[in-house]
Amino acid sequence: MKTLNNQIIRPSLLLDKQKCISNIEAMITRAQKANARLRPHFKTHQSVEVGNWFKERGVDCIAVSSVEMAKYFADHGWEDITIAIPINVREIDLINELASKIHLNLVLESRESILYLESELQHSVGIFIKIDVGYHRCGIPSEAIGSIKILTDLMKEAEQLRCKGFLTHNGHNYKAKDQNEIHNNHSKTLLSLNELKDVFRNEIPNIQVSLGDTPACSISKEFYGIDELRPGNFVFYDIMQYVLGSCEENEIAVAMACPVIARNIDRKELVIHGGGIHFSKEFIEADQDGTKLFGSLVRITENGWSEILGGGFLAELSQEHGIIRCSDILFDEFTIGDIIGILPVHSCMTANLMRKYLSTDGTWISTMNSEQQTIDN
């Protein structure tokens, strides 16, 4: 009989469809309670099939992280897409192609981008100004009213640019110590964005504020003044989110399944086929002495995986090898050729590398990286 376990030949990313769908439904409910539109960020799964699980539940607008990703989902019937990264003006041809077909929103934060788009855009697009409320990756500080006004004024003159409002990403919540820090960040964010909204309410008709980060969207109850939630990682969650307190262990919807290829009895280490080109090299510091955690162990079951196993963790990664440190008991449990499950530290990076999912019902799910050959510039 073809069990999940004996279907696994090489490193594979398992996807538990039921957990994934309940994550989707939970976030839809949270957005409804917040009286906000849910515009899920599809950079995490990058899959039309997973996208359809949203569509079947009434979601009709999405965010993506590149123009290529927007094209992939537009080609598969999505008609309202926000490219949630400051726009790369060199992609103007593909942007024009998309803008001619779908409702496209772009993000920017500079005069130069507006002037370039104004001269090159052949079709109307929505524009969100990127606002920084503490992450300090990009965006205009929410208190820099003057700088923001320069952009809104400039857009009034730009035929194809409809300024829709403000977009922010609280990436600093991923570095929070605990839920309290996330709640504090989020309260400050709400305050800043509502102040900003009030200032520009008359400048920008039907002003919209879009906020997206999985930690705040997963645990916060208050979204006053927020028109749109834009989380992405929640569809799968991962160990990083579990440690942050954004999710429960049993909400993590993906697990790597890797064959044991060597064992070292002196060091009590299991070597797996599964390295940086499968997991990514993202890690979390497991303790003060700098020990790195690249993933947590689970046992693959007939139709999924177990709770996290104590007494072991994924401790090192090279290109195709992974090293699992474990207790005597755990070490003795796994031999050459066995499959060991590992919950990834950062599911977005792992999913992007793995390029397809083995659903726990035994079917394969493709993504934009497995469906299409890469396109030349």
Add this chain to the structure above:
Amino acid sequence: MKTLNNQIIRPSLLLDKQKCISNIEAMITRAQKANARLRPHFKTHQSVEVGNWFKERGVDCIAVSSVEMAKYFADHGWEDITIAIPINVREIDLINELASKIHLNLVLESRESILYLESELQHSVGIFIKIDVGYHRCGIPSEAIGSIKILTDLMKEAEQLRCKGFLTHNGHNYKAKDQNEIHNNHSKTLLSLNELKDVFRNEIPNIQVSLGDTPACSISKEFYGIDELRPGNFVFYDIMQYVLGSCEENEIAVAMACPVIARNIDRKELVIHGGGIHFSKEFIEADQDGTKLFGSLVRITENGWSEILGGGFLAELSQEHGIIRCSDILFDEFTIGDIIGILPVHSCMTANLMRKYLSTDGTWISTMNSEQQTIDN
């Protein structure tokens, strides 16, 4: 006129064919001087076209890091391939298919692997026993003669297994402080492997010892008793190897080219489209205070790139964004839509993610990841 610069639309990995070919020719010469066979590891470039640059110069045997990669190169005419990772016995069907067509070498270190292969292999393969000479990732310690003898004895009874000798990878040289540490590691390695070779000379007819790591193969002059050199990274090199002293700056043959999408004048930061899904999240610690370096900056020229630019570096990566910290002068030099070049910290990981190369002569070079759709298990 179509210059290299205006051909770049989105994050692209540039490949300088001349630098790459001179790296290849230099390593061929070093192997000849060492009186050793060169079996380059193709996991770094994963490209038939780059592989042909070796073939045209007389190289006819290679190493790869997975059974899938072996199939890709076998399908493109390579007939002598070593899969240089402890074999994943679950891939036996593909292994048998390959063993029926080409001269295939496998690596192992356990009784279980031998017993499994003995019962399942339908065609003859060469076997290298993985030896640990200090990296402690996998392999049997070179001094554990008894454990090694158990495997060589077992293989005498196994019809399809021809034990060829020993294979080692000095991964710890990548963590060396300086060239002296690499030389010291390498001397110890030569001593251990030659002792081992003497012990098993009569056990294993025409005993072979294969050693592969780019640092030692790039800077050491002494390879007494080594039959085969198996480096991979040298084909491109990278900032990690440059810092180690394995290569000169002008031997680094790949550079990322990324568009500037935002600028923060207060922090003097340039935001590029180019993140963890392009570079990988590999970094080196730039100094004691834990500052991370994800890449070094260069200026893209008409047919390549400049020397490393002082006053700036790639300091942070998220999924698709990169943050470049720079001096006032460098900051003022780049505006929205400009292309900035970045020499990657670890070219193997970056090349695997980028999946194709833009040759500095303006042509695109594919790899196994861009040519073929992923195959289901």
